[in-house]
Amino acid sequence: MKKIIAELIGTCVLVTLGCGTAMLVGCNAVMGGGYILTALAFGLSIVAMAYSIGNISGCHVNPAVSFAFLIKGDLSIKDFCSYVCAQILGALAGAGILAFIFNTGKLVDMTGGYGSNGVSGVGDNYATAMIVEIVLTYIFVMAILGVTSKKAKHGNVAGLVIGLTLTLVHILGIGLTGTSVNPARSLGPAIVAAIDGNSDPIKCVWVFIVAPLIGAALAALCTKLLEGKDE
Numbered sequence: 001m002k003k004i005i006a007e008l009i010g011t012c013v014l015v016t017l018g019c020g021t022a023m024l025v026g027c028n029a030v031m032g033g034g035y036i037l038t039a040l041a042f043g044l045s046i047v048a049m050a051y052s053i054g055n056i057s058g059c060h061v062n063p064a065v066s067f068a069f070l071i072k073g074d075l076s077i078k079d080f081c082s083y084v085c086a087q088i089l090g091a092l093a094g095a096g097i098l099a100f101i102f103n104t105g106k107l108v109d110m111t112g113g114y115g116s117n118g119v120s121g122v123g124d125n126y127a128t129a130m131i132v133e134i135v136l137t138y139i140f141v142m143a144i145l146g147v148t149s150k151k152a153k154h155g156n157v158a159g160l161v162i163g164l165t166l167t168l169v170h171i172l173g174i175g176l177t178g179t180s181v182n183p184a185r186s187l188g189p190a191i192v193a194a195i196d197g198n199s200d201p202i203k204c205v206w207v208f209i210v211a212p213l214i215g216a217a218l219a220a221l222c223t224k225l226l227e228g229k230d231e
Contacts, residue, residue: 002056002057003056003057003079003082003083003086004057004082004083004085004086005086006053006056006057006059007053007057007060007061007083007086007087007090008086008087008089008090008093009049009053009090010049010052010053010057010059010060010061010090011061011062011086011087011088011089011091011094011184011185011188012090012091012093012094012097013045013048013049013061013094014042014045014046014049014061014090014091014094014182014185015090015091015093015094015095015098015115015184015185015188015189016094016097016098017041017042017044017045018038018041018042018045018115018185019094019095019098019111019114019115019116019185019189020041020098020101020115021037021038021041021042022034022038022041022110022111022115022178023098023102023107023109023110023111023114023115024107024110025037025038025110026110026111027110027111027174027175027178034110035170035171035174035175036171038170038174039167039168039170039171039174039179040167042166042167042170042179043163043164043165043166043167043168043170044163044167045163046059046061046159046162046163046166047159047160047162047163047164049061050158050159050160050162050163051159054158054159057083058148059159060083060087061087061090061182061184062087062181062182062183062184062185062212063083063084063087063088063182063183063184063212063213064137064141064181064182064183064212064213064215064216065141065144065182065216066080066083066084066087067080067213067216067217067220068141068144068145068216068217068219068220068223069145069220071216071217071220071221071224072145072220072223072224084184087184088184088187088188090184090188091184091185091187091188091189092187092188092191092192094188095114095115095188095189095191095192095193096192098114098115098189098192099114099192099196102114103196111178112198113189113190113193113198113200113201114189114192114193114196115178115189116178116186116189116190116193116201116205117177117178117180117186117189117190117201117204117205117208118177118178118200118201118204119177119204119207121175121176121177121178122176122177126204126207128176129176129177129204129207129211130207130210130211130214131211132173132176132177132211133173133177133180133181133207133208133211133212133215134211134212134214134215134218135215136169136172136173136181136215137180137181137211137212137214137215137216137219138215138216138218138219138222139165139168139169140165140166140169140181140215140219141181141215141216141219141220142219142222142223143161143162143165144162144165145219145220145223146223147161147162149223149227151227166181169181177207177208180208180211180212181212181215182208182212183208183209183212183213186201186205186208186209187205187208187209189201190202190205
């Protein structure tokens, strides 16, 4: 139960701070500062949570990451299902908090959908969006699996490495898909946006569920292959 609560809290914090920053500053290519601020908000959220709940649940806060650990054999099916449920609930809670803050405070949501992801940055091309998310998730999850490996000697800085890698993939991905690499992070805001009357994000949310899972699976299989060769 402690692990489930930790994952719920961690994902809630990620969505609240990451998507909330995007909502405030926007992600317009002309105003490049918004890219950096949003990328840092997501990355630093992971750093904070890694050192807060990492020793409890591992700080996955992402179904794609949990899926990778499941494939590697480091997470049971029971724990995987529990983690994913907690992560989705956490994302919904984070998006709900943002909805309350922005609606009661009469603030302008610069993203138009609670920081949800979309495909407009790639010309509404779903195939391109899939490739972008697969590649970005692959890079992100490979870094996580590498730095948390039993062979790795980076235990004290693992959270920092993971957070910086998330920041890195956001810098490229924000202008293309908004950067998901996390099905829960995409699903929560999309559902809350739909409840609020904006159904556009929910129409393409499947891309940000399927692609990150594919990217994570590829990263896990590649890691297993490389570790096996090394042995």
